[in-house]
Amino acid sequence: MKNLKALTDEEALVAGLDVFAKSRDLQKNPPKDGETLQELGIGPSNLDGPVRAWINAKFRRPRDWPLFVSGDLTVDMKWSDFRKKVLTHNDKSAKALKAAATPKPPSKASPKGKANRKPATATSAGAK
Amino acid sequence: MRACFVPIALALTANAAQAQTENAPKFTLNGDEAPKSKPWTEPAAFTYTKDAGDKASVSIDVAGRVDWRLGSVAETTNTGFIRAVAHRNTDKGSQVESYAGEFGMHFEPNTVPKGSTAPADFARAWYFFNDLSLGYSYKTNFDDEKEGCDGIPRPASCTRSHEGSARLKWTVQPFQAALETVPAFMDGKPTDDSPALAYSFGPTLTLFSDQVVHAKVDAGGAKPKGNVTGASAGLALAVSPRLFAYRLILRGSVQQTEALERGDRRRAAFPRSSTLGSISIDYELGARSFEEGPAWVPSFGVSYTKGDDPLSGKLDQEQTVVGIKLTYKAP
Numbered sequence: 212m213k214n215l216k217a218l219t220d221e222e223a224l225v226a227g228l229d230v231f232a233k234s235r236d237l238q239k240n241p242p243k244d245g246e247t248l249q250e251l252g253i254g255p256s257n258l259d260g261p262v263r264a265w266i267n268a269k270f271r272r273p274r275d276w277p278l279f280v281s282g283d284l285t286v287d288m289k290w291s292d293f294r295k296k297v298l299t300h301n302d303k304s305a306k307a308l309k310a311a312a313t314p315k316p317p318s319k320a321s322p323k324g325k326a327n328r329k330p331a332t333a334t335s336a337g338a339k
Numbered sequence: 340m341r342a343c344f345v346p347i348a349l350a351l352t353a354n355a356a357q358a359q360t361e362n363a364p365k366f367t368l369n370g371d372e373a374p375k376s377k378p379w380t381e382p383a384a385f386t387y388t389k390d391a392g393d394k395a396s397v398s399i400d401v402a403g404r405v406d407w408r409l410g411s412v413a414e415t416t417n418t419g420f421i422r423a424v425a426h427r428n429t430d431k432g433s434q435v436e437s438y439a440g441e442f443g444m445h446f447e448p449n450t451v452p453k454g455s456t457a458p459a460d461f462a463r464a465w466y467f468f469n470d471l472s473l474g475y476s477y478k479t480n481f482d483d484e485k486e487g488c489d490g491i492p493r494p495a496s497c498t499r500s501h502e503g504s505a506r507l508k509w510t511v512q513p514f515q516a517a518l519e520t521v522p523a524f525m526d527g528k529p530t531d532d533s534p535a536l537a538y539s540f541g542p543t544l545t546l547f548s549d550q551v552v553h554a555k556v557d558a559g560g561a562k563p564k565g566n567v568t569g570a571s572a573g574l575a576l577a578v579s580p581r582l583f584a585y586r587l588i589l590r591g592s593v594q595q596t597e598a599l600e601r602g603d604r605r606r607a608a609f610p611r612s613s614t615l616g617s618i619s620i621d622y623e624l625g626a627r628s629f630e631e632g633p634a635w636v637p638s639f640g641v642s643y644t645k646g647d648d649p650l651s652g653k654l655d656q657e658q659t660v661v662g663i664k665l666t667y668k669a670p
Contacts, residue, residue, distance in 0.1 A: 230458035231516065234533040235523035252523030252530070256539055260468075260514045264449060265461040267416065277412035281445065281468070282365050287668070 220270065220298050227269065228253065231262050244291035248284075255286050266297055276300045364407040380575075381590075382666050388430070396430035406445065418445045422472070426651055430658070434481040437652030441474025441508070461516075468512040476549075477503045478652035480563070480608040500608070502554040502563040506650075510545045522585050529581060537585055540576030543594075547571070547650065551605070565602020567609050571595065571650070583622070588638075591618040594648060608649065615646035615653065621664065636666045 218226060229237040232252035242251050248258060259281055267278045277300055284293070368383045383401040404422040409415060421442045428435040451464040482499040518541055522533035547569055554563045573594035579585045593616045598609055621640030645657045 227458040230462055232523060233520060235525070235530045236532070240525060240530075246524075249521065250524040252521060252533075254519040254521035254539055256514055256519045256541065257516055257521075260466040261461040261464065261516050264451060264464075264466065265456070265458050268451070268461075269456040272413065275413045278414070278416050280365075280406065280408055280416045280418050281447065282367060282406065 221294060223269070224266075224294065224297060227265060228262065231257055231265075242290040244289065246290050247287050248290070248293060249286040251290070253286060258284050258286055270297055271300075364405050367404045367406070368401065386660075388660065394431075396428065398428035398430065398435070399425060401425045409444065416447060419443070420445055420470070420472075422474075424476075424651070426653065433656050433658060434479075435651075435653050435656075436481075437476065437478035439474055439476035439506070439651075441472040441476075441506070443470055443472025443474075443508075445470050464515070466514045468514065470508075470510045472508050472510075474506050474508070475503065475552075476506050476650075477501070480652075480654070498556060500554060500556045500563055502551050502608070504549045504551045506547060506549045508545060508547045510543060512541055512543050514541055522579075522581065529584060533581060533585075535581050537579045537581070538576065540574065543571075543573040543575070545571040545573075549650070551602075562604065563608055564604040566600070567598050567602065567605050568600040569596060569598040571597070586623045586627075588621050588623065589619070590621070592616065596647075596649065598649075608654070610647060610649060613647035613649055615644070615648040615656065617642065617644040619643070626668075634668050636668055638664045638666065640664060 225237050225241055228251065234252035237251060249255075253262060263279050263281075263284055266284075270276075271278050284296070288296070381400065383403075384399070386398045386400075387395070388398070389395040402422060402424040404420055406418040406420045409417045409419050419442070422440070424437075424439040424441075426435050426437045446469050447466060448469075449464050449466045451460050455461075478501070480498075480500045480502065519539040520534050521537050521539070523530045524533075548566065549568075550566045551563050556562050571594060573592060575592035576590070578589045580587060593614065596613045596615075598611050601609055601611065619640055619642035621638040624637045624639065626634040626636050639662075641659070641661050643659045647654045647656065
Protein backbone atom coordinates (compact mmCIF):
# COMPACT_ATOMS: atom_id res chain seq x y z
CA MET A 212 0.00 0.00 0.00
CA LYS A 213 1.22 3.48 -0.88
CA ASN A 214 1.68 6.07 1.81
CA LEU A 215 -1.89 7.34 2.42
CA LYS A 216 -0.65 10.94 2.59
CA ALA A 217 0.51 10.76 -1.06
CA LEU A 218 -2.83 9.52 -2.35
CA THR A 219 -5.79 11.48 -3.65
CA ASP A 220 -8.89 11.42 -1.46
CA GLU A 221 -10.52 8.78 -3.60
CA GLU A 222 -7.42 6.58 -3.64
CA ALA A 223 -7.09 6.96 0.14
CA LEU A 224 -10.76 6.00 0.53
CA VAL A 225 -10.30 2.83 -1.54
CA ALA A 226 -7.04 1.94 0.24
CA GLY A 227 -8.71 2.39 3.63
CA LEU A 228 -11.77 0.34 2.72
CA ASP A 229 -9.45 -2.40 1.46
CA VAL A 230 -8.37 -2.96 5.08
CA PHE A 231 -12.00 -3.66 6.09
CA ALA A 232 -13.07 -5.66 3.00
CA LYS A 233 -11.62 -9.14 3.50
CA SER A 234 -13.38 -10.82 0.58
CA ARG A 235 -12.16 -8.61 -2.26
CA ASP A 236 -8.86 -6.93 -3.05
CA LEU A 237 -10.04 -3.40 -3.78
CA GLN A 238 -6.61 -2.35 -5.04
CA LYS A 239 -6.62 -5.05 -7.72
CA ASN A 240 -10.35 -4.89 -8.38
CA PRO A 241 -11.33 -1.28 -7.67
CA PRO A 242 -14.99 -0.41 -7.07
CA LYS A 243 -17.17 0.37 -10.07
CA ASP A 244 -19.71 3.19 -9.91
CA GLY A 245 -22.75 0.88 -9.96
CA GLU A 246 -21.53 -1.54 -7.30
CA THR A 247 -22.92 -1.40 -3.78
CA LEU A 248 -20.81 -1.42 -0.63
CA GLN A 249 -22.06 -4.94 0.15
CA GLU A 250 -20.72 -6.07 -3.24
CA LEU A 251 -17.34 -4.63 -2.23
CA GLY A 252 -17.41 -6.81 0.87
CA ILE A 253 -18.34 -4.22 3.51
CA GLY A 254 -20.94 -5.55 5.96
CA PRO A 255 -23.58 -3.43 7.71
CA SER A 256 -22.11 -3.67 11.22
CA ASN A 257 -18.58 -2.90 10.03
CA LEU A 258 -19.86 0.01 7.96
CA ASP A 259 -21.75 1.56 10.85
CA GLY A 260 -18.92 0.93 13.32
CA PRO A 261 -15.23 0.91 12.28
CA VAL A 262 -15.64 2.21 8.71
CA ARG A 263 -17.83 5.19 9.67
CA ALA A 264 -15.51 6.06 12.56
CA TRP A 265 -12.47 5.95 10.24
CA ILE A 266 -14.17 8.07 7.57
CA ASN A 267 -15.09 10.66 10.19
CA ALA A 268 -11.52 10.78 11.50
CA LYS A 269 -9.81 10.74 8.09
CA PHE A 270 -12.04 12.87 5.85
CA ARG A 271 -14.66 14.74 7.86
CA ARG A 272 -13.31 15.97 11.20
CA PRO A 273 -10.09 17.55 9.80
CA ARG A 274 -12.22 19.68 7.40
CA ASP A 275 -14.84 20.63 9.97
CA TRP A 276 -17.44 18.83 7.89
CA PRO A 277 -20.53 17.24 9.42
CA LEU A 278 -19.63 13.88 10.97
CA PHE A 279 -21.65 10.86 9.95
CA VAL A 280 -23.90 9.52 12.67
CA SER A 281 -25.17 5.97 13.05
CA GLY A 282 -27.37 5.03 10.10
CA ASP A 283 -26.02 7.66 7.68
CA LEU A 284 -24.13 5.08 5.59
CA THR A 285 -25.81 1.92 4.33
CA VAL A 286 -24.45 -1.13 2.49
CA ASP A 287 -26.92 -0.80 -0.39
CA MET A 288 -25.41 2.56 -1.44
CA LYS A 289 -23.77 2.58 -4.86
CA TRP A 290 -20.05 3.32 -4.88
CA SER A 291 -20.59 6.55 -6.88
CA ASP A 292 -23.10 7.82 -4.29
CA PHE A 293 -20.99 6.69 -1.36
CA ARG A 294 -17.82 8.34 -2.71
CA LYS A 295 -19.69 11.58 -3.30
CA LYS A 296 -21.30 11.48 0.13
CA VAL A 297 -18.00 10.85 1.93
CA LEU A 298 -15.81 13.27 -0.02
CA THR A 299 -18.22 16.20 -0.29
CA HIS A 300 -20.98 17.64 1.85
CA ASN A 301 -24.24 19.46 1.31
CA ASP A 302 -24.49 21.32 4.56
CA LYS A 303 -22.85 24.60 5.39
CA SER A 304 -19.47 24.01 6.96
CA ALA A 305 -19.54 23.59 10.70
CA LYS A 306 -17.43 26.71 11.12
CA ALA A 307 -19.94 28.72 9.09
CA LEU A 308 -22.83 27.23 11.07
CA LYS A 309 -21.08 28.06 14.32
CA ALA A 310 -20.41 31.63 13.15
CA ALA A 311 -24.03 32.01 12.05
CA ALA A 312 -25.28 30.70 15.39
CA THR A 313 -23.21 33.20 17.39
CA PRO A 314 -23.39 36.54 15.55
CA LYS A 315 -21.23 39.29 16.93
CA PRO A 316 -22.90 42.66 17.57
CA PRO A 317 -22.65 44.81 14.40
CA SER A 318 -20.35 47.77 14.50
CA LYS A 319 -21.08 50.60 12.03
CA ALA A 320 -17.56 51.99 12.22
CA SER A 321 -15.59 48.81 12.01
CA PRO A 322 -14.97 47.05 8.69
CA LYS A 323 -14.51 43.91 10.82
CA GLY A 324 -18.15 44.21 11.85
CA LYS A 325 -19.17 44.14 8.18
CA ALA A 326 -17.15 41.02 7.70
CA ASN A 327 -19.02 39.40 10.55
CA ARG A 328 -22.34 40.09 8.85
CA LYS A 329 -21.28 38.40 5.63
CA PRO A 330 -23.56 35.41 5.13
CA ALA A 331 -21.98 32.00 5.52
CA THR A 332 -21.73 29.93 2.36
CA ALA A 333 -21.84 26.23 1.85
CA THR A 334 -18.65 24.60 0.71
CA SER A 335 -18.01 21.51 -1.28
CA ALA A 336 -14.80 19.77 -2.24
CA GLY A 337 -13.03 16.54 -2.76
CA ALA A 338 -14.43 13.97 -5.16
CA LYS A 339 -13.12 13.76 -8.65
CA MET B 340 -47.31 -25.85 14.44
CA ARG B 341 -48.70 -22.67 12.97
CA ALA B 342 -48.64 -22.69 9.21
CA CYS B 343 -49.54 -20.77 6.13
CA PHE B 344 -48.59 -17.32 7.25
CA VAL B 345 -48.15 -14.37 4.97
CA PRO B 346 -46.35 -11.69 6.91
CA ILE B 347 -45.79 -8.32 5.38
CA ALA B 348 -42.55 -6.98 6.73
CA LEU B 349 -41.20 -3.50 6.40
CA ALA B 350 -37.59 -2.47 6.63
CA LEU B 351 -37.31 1.29 6.44
CA THR B 352 -33.97 2.71 7.37
CA ALA B 353 -33.77 5.99 5.50
CA ASN B 354 -35.89 8.90 4.43
CA ALA B 355 -35.81 11.39 1.63
CA ALA B 356 -34.46 14.17 3.79
CA GLN B 357 -31.38 12.11 4.58
CA ALA B 358 -30.23 12.21 0.98
CA GLN B 359 -30.19 15.99 0.98
CA THR B 360 -28.39 16.83 4.18
CA GLU B 361 -26.19 15.06 6.68
CA ASN B 362 -27.95 16.79 9.54
CA ALA B 363 -31.56 15.73 8.96
CA PRO B 364 -33.31 13.55 11.54
CA LYS B 365 -33.30 9.88 10.59
CA PHE B 366 -36.21 7.49 10.81
CA THR B 367 -35.70 3.78 11.41
CA LEU B 368 -38.40 1.14 11.50
CA ASN B 369 -37.91 -2.44 12.58
CA GLY B 370 -39.76 -5.10 14.49
CA ASP B 371 -37.72 -5.55 17.56
CA GLU B 372 -36.33 -3.96 20.67
CA ALA B 373 -32.84 -3.98 19.13
CA PRO B 374 -31.32 -0.50 19.22
CA LYS B 375 -30.54 -0.39 15.49
CA SER B 376 -30.93 -2.37 12.30
CA LYS B 377 -28.47 -5.24 12.14
CA PRO B 378 -28.30 -8.32 9.91
CA TRP B 379 -30.22 -10.28 12.52
CA THR B 380 -32.82 -7.61 13.27
CA GLU B 381 -36.31 -8.59 12.24
CA PRO B 382 -38.07 -5.93 10.18
CA ALA B 383 -41.34 -4.43 11.32
CA ALA B 384 -43.98 -7.01 10.56
CA PHE B 385 -47.65 -7.64 10.27
CA THR B 386 -48.36 -11.37 10.33
CA TYR B 387 -51.59 -13.18 9.57
CA THR B 388 -51.59 -16.81 10.63
CA LYS B 389 -54.20 -19.46 10.01
CA ASP B 390 -53.75 -23.04 11.12
CA ALA B 391 -55.37 -26.31 10.10
CA GLY B 392 -58.15 -25.86 12.68
CA ASP B 393 -59.26 -22.61 11.04
CA LYS B 394 -57.97 -20.62 13.99
CA ALA B 395 -56.69 -17.30 12.70
CA SER B 396 -54.58 -14.77 14.52
CA VAL B 397 -52.65 -11.65 13.72
CA SER B 398 -49.52 -10.22 15.19
CA ILE B 399 -47.87 -6.85 14.86
CA ASP B 400 -44.29 -6.06 15.82
CA VAL B 401 -43.22 -2.50 15.14
CA ALA B 402 -40.50 -0.30 16.57
CA GLY B 403 -40.14 3.17 15.04
CA ARG B 404 -37.32 5.47 15.99
CA VAL B 405 -36.24 9.00 15.10
CA ASP B 406 -32.64 10.09 15.76
CA TRP B 407 -31.26 13.58 15.58
CA ARG B 408 -27.80 14.90 16.26
CA LEU B 409 -26.99 16.46 19.60
CA GLY B 410 -24.52 19.33 19.40
CA SER B 411 -22.22 20.62 16.69
CA VAL B 412 -22.31 18.73 13.37
CA ALA B 413 -18.52 18.66 13.10
CA GLU B 414 -17.78 17.63 16.65
CA THR B 415 -20.15 14.90 17.77
CA THR B 416 -21.82 11.71 16.66
CA ASN B 417 -24.08 11.60 19.71
CA THR B 418 -27.76 11.58 18.90
CA GLY B 419 -30.99 12.04 20.77
CA PHE B 420 -33.85 9.73 19.93
CA ILE B 421 -37.48 9.00 20.52
CA ARG B 422 -38.84 5.53 19.97
CA ALA B 423 -42.24 3.88 19.93
CA VAL B 424 -42.63 0.12 20.19
CA ALA B 425 -45.77 -1.97 19.74
CA HIS B 426 -46.17 -5.72 20.11
CA ARG B 427 -49.59 -7.34 19.72
CA ASN B 428 -50.41 -10.97 19.16
CA THR B 429 -53.99 -12.27 19.26
CA ASP B 430 -53.02 -15.95 19.32
CA LYS B 431 -54.90 -17.47 22.27
CA GLY B 432 -52.37 -18.99 24.65
CA SER B 433 -49.52 -16.72 23.73
CA GLN B 434 -51.25 -13.37 23.62
CA VAL B 435 -49.12 -10.27 23.75
CA GLU B 436 -50.10 -6.66 24.16
CA SER B 437 -47.43 -4.13 24.96
CA TYR B 438 -46.78 -0.57 23.88
CA ALA B 439 -43.88 1.65 24.86
CA GLY B 440 -42.60 5.14 24.20
CA GLU B 441 -39.18 6.36 25.19
CA PHE B 442 -36.70 9.14 24.67
CA GLY B 443 -33.00 8.98 25.19
CA MET B 444 -29.47 9.50 24.06
CA HIS B 445 -27.21 7.42 21.83
CA PHE B 446 -23.43 7.64 22.26
CA GLU B 447 -20.60 5.47 20.99
CA PRO B 448 -17.16 5.53 22.64
CA ASN B 449 -14.41 3.40 21.10
CA THR B 450 -10.86 2.28 21.81
CA VAL B 451 -9.20 3.84 18.73
CA PRO B 452 -5.91 5.56 19.73
CA LYS B 453 -6.52 9.30 19.96
CA GLY B 454 -5.60 11.20 16.80
CA SER B 455 -5.15 8.06 14.67
CA THR B 456 -6.40 7.93 11.08
CA ALA B 457 -4.81 4.56 10.25
CA PRO B 458 -7.53 2.14 9.06
CA ALA B 459 -5.81 -0.77 10.83
CA ASP B 460 -6.30 0.97 14.20
CA PHE B 461 -10.03 1.25 13.47
CA ALA B 462 -10.23 -2.39 12.38
CA ARG B 463 -8.66 -3.50 15.67
CA ALA B 464 -10.65 -1.25 18.00
CA TRP B 465 -13.79 -2.04 20.01
CA TYR B 466 -16.91 0.09 19.66
CA PHE B 467 -19.60 0.47 22.30
CA PHE B 468 -23.01 1.58 21.05
CA ASN B 469 -24.91 2.93 24.03
CA ASP B 470 -28.60 3.80 24.27
CA LEU B 471 -29.68 5.43 27.53
CA SER B 472 -33.41 6.03 27.71
CA LEU B 473 -36.36 6.85 29.91
CA GLY B 474 -39.80 5.77 28.86
CA TYR B 475 -43.31 4.66 29.64
CA SER B 476 -44.54 1.19 28.83
CA TYR B 477 -47.98 -0.34 29.01
CA LYS B 478 -48.63 -4.04 28.92
CA THR B 479 -51.33 -6.59 29.59
CA ASN B 480 -50.62 -9.67 31.66
CA PHE B 481 -52.86 -12.32 30.09
CA ASP B 482 -54.49 -15.15 31.96
CA ASP B 483 -55.38 -17.46 29.10
CA GLU B 484 -54.51 -21.13 28.86
CA LYS B 485 -51.85 -21.29 31.54
CA GLU B 486 -51.28 -24.45 33.50
CA GLY B 487 -52.48 -24.44 37.12
CA CYS B 488 -55.12 -21.76 36.61
CA ASP B 489 -58.11 -23.97 37.50
CA GLY B 490 -57.90 -23.40 41.26
CA ILE B 491 -60.35 -21.24 43.25
CA PRO B 492 -59.44 -18.54 44.02
CA ARG B 493 -57.37 -18.24 40.86
CA PRO B 494 -53.70 -17.50 41.46
CA ALA B 495 -52.72 -13.89 40.80
CA SER B 496 -50.61 -14.97 37.83
CA CYS B 497 -53.79 -16.34 36.20
CA THR B 498 -55.68 -13.08 36.38
CA ARG B 499 -55.62 -10.63 33.54
CA SER B 500 -54.13 -7.33 34.60
CA HIS B 501 -52.80 -4.17 33.02
CA GLU B 502 -49.81 -2.20 34.12
CA GLY B 503 -48.20 1.03 33.09
CA SER B 504 -44.66 1.63 34.19
CA ALA B 505 -41.85 4.14 33.97
CA ARG B 506 -38.70 2.47 32.71
CA LEU B 507 -35.07 3.55 32.82
CA LYS B 508 -32.93 1.51 30.47
CA TRP B 509 -29.28 1.42 29.46
CA THR B 510 -28.36 -0.80 26.52
CA VAL B 511 -24.81 -1.44 25.33
CA GLN B 512 -23.86 -3.22 22.11
CA PRO B 513 -20.12 -3.91 21.86
CA PHE B 514 -18.70 -4.47 18.37
CA GLN B 515 -15.37 -5.33 16.83
CA ALA B 516 -14.63 -5.84 13.12
CA ALA B 517 -13.95 -9.57 13.58
CA LEU B 518 -17.57 -10.12 14.66
CA GLU B 519 -18.68 -9.78 11.05
CA THR B 520 -17.42 -11.45 7.88
CA VAL B 521 -19.38 -10.91 4.68
CA PRO B 522 -19.01 -11.98 1.05
CA ALA B 523 -18.04 -9.68 -1.80
CA PHE B 524 -19.39 -9.87 -5.32
CA MET B 525 -18.06 -9.16 -8.79
CA ASP B 526 -20.36 -9.23 -11.79
CA GLY B 527 -23.06 -10.67 -9.56
CA LYS B 528 -20.97 -13.65 -8.39
CA PRO B 529 -19.20 -14.18 -5.05
CA THR B 530 -15.46 -13.53 -5.22
CA ASP B 531 -12.97 -16.34 -4.65
CA ASP B 532 -11.97 -14.81 -1.31
CA SER B 533 -15.55 -14.78 0.00
CA PRO B 534 -15.90 -16.99 3.08
CA ALA B 535 -17.51 -20.44 3.12
CA LEU B 536 -19.70 -19.16 5.92
CA ALA B 537 -20.56 -15.46 6.17
CA TYR B 538 -21.55 -14.36 9.65
CA SER B 539 -22.43 -11.37 11.73
CA PHE B 540 -23.11 -11.48 15.41
CA GLY B 541 -23.01 -9.35 18.48
CA PRO B 542 -23.88 -9.28 22.16
CA THR B 543 -26.27 -6.84 23.82
CA LEU B 544 -26.28 -5.95 27.51
CA THR B 545 -29.17 -4.11 29.13
CA LEU B 546 -29.67 -2.75 32.63
CA PHE B 547 -33.18 -1.67 33.53
CA SER B 548 -35.35 -0.37 36.32
CA ASP B 549 -39.11 -0.65 35.84
CA GLN B 550 -41.49 1.07 38.25
CA VAL B 551 -45.25 0.52 37.98
CA VAL B 552 -46.97 3.88 38.06
CA HIS B 553 -50.51 2.71 37.47
CA ALA B 554 -52.23 -0.64 37.27
CA LYS B 555 -55.64 -2.23 37.12
CA VAL B 556 -57.00 -5.73 37.47
CA ASP B 557 -59.96 -6.98 35.46
CA ALA B 558 -61.37 -9.52 37.92
CA GLY B 559 -59.87 -10.13 41.37
CA GLY B 560 -56.23 -10.80 42.05
CA ALA B 561 -53.50 -8.49 43.20
CA LYS B 562 -52.65 -5.30 41.39
CA PRO B 563 -49.12 -5.20 40.00
CA LYS B 564 -47.20 -2.62 41.99
CA GLY B 565 -43.62 -1.76 42.81
CA ASN B 566 -40.28 -1.90 41.09
CA VAL B 567 -38.22 -4.45 39.20
CA THR B 568 -34.53 -3.88 38.67
CA GLY B 569 -32.54 -6.25 36.54
CA ALA B 570 -30.22 -7.04 33.71
CA SER B 571 -30.57 -8.72 30.40
CA ALA B 572 -27.90 -10.25 28.17
CA GLY B 573 -28.51 -11.21 24.58
CA LEU B 574 -26.61 -12.70 21.70
CA ALA B 575 -27.88 -12.44 18.15
CA LEU B 576 -26.42 -13.75 14.94
CA ALA B 577 -26.98 -14.14 11.22
CA VAL B 578 -25.16 -16.85 9.27
CA SER B 579 -25.21 -17.49 5.53
CA PRO B 580 -23.36 -20.28 3.67
CA ARG B 581 -21.68 -19.76 0.31
CA LEU B 582 -23.37 -22.95 -0.92
CA PHE B 583 -26.55 -21.17 -2.04
CA ALA B 584 -24.84 -17.94 -3.12
CA TYR B 585 -25.60 -16.57 0.34
CA ARG B 586 -29.35 -16.67 -0.29
CA LEU B 587 -29.97 -19.03 2.64
CA ILE B 588 -29.87 -17.06 5.88
CA LEU B 589 -30.02 -18.49 9.38
CA ARG B 590 -30.85 -16.03 12.12
CA GLY B 591 -30.93 -16.70 15.81
CA SER B 592 -31.07 -14.88 19.08
CA VAL B 593 -31.13 -15.78 22.73
CA GLN B 594 -31.85 -13.39 25.56
CA GLN B 595 -31.52 -14.08 29.27
CA THR B 596 -33.22 -11.67 31.66
CA GLU B 597 -32.52 -11.71 35.39
CA ALA B 598 -34.58 -9.70 37.85
CA LEU B 599 -32.14 -8.64 40.56
CA GLU B 600 -34.79 -7.03 42.73
CA ARG B 601 -38.58 -7.46 42.49
CA GLY B 602 -41.39 -5.87 44.44
CA ASP B 603 -43.71 -8.48 46.03
CA ARG B 604 -46.59 -7.62 43.72
CA ARG B 605 -44.52 -7.85 40.54
CA ARG B 606 -43.51 -11.44 41.11
CA ALA B 607 -46.56 -13.00 39.48
CA ALA B 608 -46.00 -11.39 36.08
CA PHE B 609 -42.25 -10.86 36.17
CA PRO B 610 -40.25 -14.08 36.61
CA ARG B 611 -36.93 -13.90 38.44
CA SER B 612 -35.21 -15.52 35.51
CA SER B 613 -36.47 -15.81 31.96
CA THR B 614 -35.12 -16.82 28.57
CA LEU B 615 -36.38 -15.97 25.11
CA GLY B 616 -34.90 -17.70 22.11
CA SER B 617 -35.71 -17.55 18.44
CA ILE B 618 -34.28 -19.14 15.35
CA SER B 619 -35.25 -18.76 11.72
CA ILE B 620 -34.15 -20.03 8.34
CA ASP B 621 -35.04 -18.01 5.27
CA TYR B 622 -34.24 -18.43 1.59
CA GLU B 623 -34.23 -15.13 -0.28
CA LEU B 624 -35.98 -15.28 -3.64
CA GLY B 625 -35.61 -12.66 -6.35
CA ALA B 626 -34.12 -9.30 -5.42
CA ARG B 627 -31.30 -9.39 -2.88
CA SER B 628 -31.70 -7.54 0.40
CA PHE B 629 -28.43 -5.66 -0.14
CA GLU B 630 -29.13 -4.37 -3.65
CA GLU B 631 -29.64 -0.68 -4.16
CA GLY B 632 -33.03 0.95 -4.24
CA PRO B 633 -36.53 0.14 -3.03
CA ALA B 634 -37.68 -3.44 -3.49
CA TRP B 635 -39.97 -6.13 -2.20
CA VAL B 636 -37.74 -8.99 -1.13
CA PRO B 637 -39.65 -12.27 -0.97
CA SER B 638 -38.34 -15.15 1.10
CA PHE B 639 -39.52 -18.55 2.20
CA GLY B 640 -38.74 -19.75 5.66
CA VAL B 641 -39.37 -21.29 9.05
CA SER B 642 -39.15 -19.53 12.39
CA TYR B 643 -39.34 -20.87 15.92
CA THR B 644 -39.72 -18.79 19.07
CA LYS B 645 -39.81 -20.05 22.64
CA GLY B 646 -39.65 -18.48 26.07
CA ASP B 647 -40.41 -15.29 27.91
CA ASP B 648 -39.41 -11.65 27.72
CA PRO B 649 -41.26 -9.93 30.55
CA LEU B 650 -39.95 -6.49 29.57
CA SER B 651 -41.78 -6.60 26.24
CA GLY B 652 -44.78 -8.46 27.67
CA LYS B 653 -43.98 -11.69 25.84
CA LEU B 654 -44.74 -14.56 28.19
CA ASP B 655 -45.26 -18.26 27.50
CA GLN B 656 -44.29 -17.93 23.86
CA GLU B 657 -43.90 -21.02 21.73
CA GLN B 658 -44.52 -20.76 18.04
CA THR B 659 -43.35 -22.46 14.90
CA VAL B 660 -44.28 -20.64 11.73
CA VAL B 661 -43.76 -21.72 8.14
CA GLY B 662 -44.52 -19.51 5.20
CA ILE B 663 -43.72 -16.80 2.74
CA LYS B 664 -42.37 -13.48 3.93
CA LEU B 665 -42.46 -10.27 1.94
CA THR B 666 -40.01 -7.65 3.12
CA TYR B 667 -40.11 -4.13 1.76
CA LYS B 668 -36.72 -2.46 1.59
CA ALA B 669 -36.91 1.29 1.54
CA PRO B 670 -34.76 3.39 -0.84
